[in-house]
Amino acid sequence: MAKYAVPRGTKDILPDETALWQRLESACRRVFGLYNYGEIRTPIFEATDLFARSIGVSSDIVSKEMYEFKDRKGRSLTLRPEATAPVVRAALENNLIGPDKLTKLYYIGPMFRYERPQAGRQRQFHQAGVEVFGSADPLVDAEIILLNLQLFQELGLNDLSVNLNSVGCSVCRPDYRQKLKEYFHDKVKKMCADCLNRYETNTLRILDCKEAGCQAALEGAPAAVASLCPECLAHFQAAIKTLDYQQVNFVVNKRLVRGLDYYTRTTFEIIAPSLGAQNAISGGGRYDGLVETLGGKPTPAAGFAVGMERVITLMTNDAVPAGQTARMGRQECLMTNEGDIILYLVTLGEEAKKLGFDQLVKLRKKGISAEIDYLGRSLKAQLKTADRLGVKYVYIIGEAELKQGQGILKKMATAEQKEIKFDSLEEEIKL
């Protein structure tokens, strides 16, 4: 018998499996790059306080799942249980976040949570995720969900279910919490001990309870969507409308509340029902208050993370032929280098932006790396951004172009431009 074993909840990944991991990692890098996200690598541990303040002291993660330790100088440090807070910290510390600036980052790496191990749950596990800072546009919510789905599609994952909800903002969430408290006031005594505790400390999380005995009480609970303030409702409806238009199959799950306190407005999870009890393979949403909480200027943000072990399980079970996922490889993309964006969509006005977003989605689905303005900036500012990105083309859609059904394709290097029908854009830039 071996003298030593891996610590409980951890795993060795051996050569026969690392091939799969490498495929997953390279797919993440390729798709994140396609959507113009840049990689960031942060330390594996951070000041404990960073997680306490961001994730919330009453959350399960902070209250009982952190790998916390003191170093020799007595500083309280914690192995990261998730990466959003560290990424925000790093982005602030290195001035990556600024006014009139959209920042898109991704990360891949190990996370640590002290939990009872089970299928799909380890104490050291891996996540790949993205974060967008600087735009409150519901199209950003749609972008990250579409990105997430494209990643899973490339990996050949099937039978996934997208759950969507809105948890409101600092204005409307207190109202919702109050409504829940009223609803559960009499029922909570008959529910499990955790729910009784959550009732006081973190009321929304009662909705997350998996105890059989609690389910009946949860059925009739009021929905967060019904308590949203006008702004949050409009935001949620806009996000839904875009996802509908892009033919994303999703369900609004009024019981979807995520275990981290920083979420606002849109939250989502992608579920693989075949996995069993721990069946969420990715999750995320908007967190418009976190940057300010961690000491930055108020900055809207959104992101998601993929549970890599769970995806690996699906890749194994579903046995996708390797050749099939290589379809979107570099050779068939117009991407010359990882991270090179070849076209920037310049749009003027809401209508043009909607149309531009549709073009953006079409291009990315074809593996053509493109970007759009989410900040509502001027024509000139958008062109400047495009120039800085080093794009080969810019495609301009303004009011005149909307009417004519064709935009202006401009080649940056020569400044020559011509009118190209919306339908022909993809053909044209392959030349």
Place this chain on the structure above:
RNA sequence: GUGGUUGUAGCUCAGUUGGUUAGAGCAUCAGAUUGUGGAUCUGAGGGUCGUGGGUUCAAAUCCCAUCAGCCACCCCA
């Protein structure tokens, strides 16, 4: 761990024996060009002077502590 050294705008740095409202270059943003990037010109925004105490009528400046960075040594992937 030991010793040294440095913390002023996003970056690089000025800032007199302590003395008005802390400056410059670059970068950013806006305008010149009411719908077109780079170049130029004009203007604007941006600062807990690392943090906390102390001395003083007055502290970016002097003193103490503390935190952080950098360099060397020790050790080491």
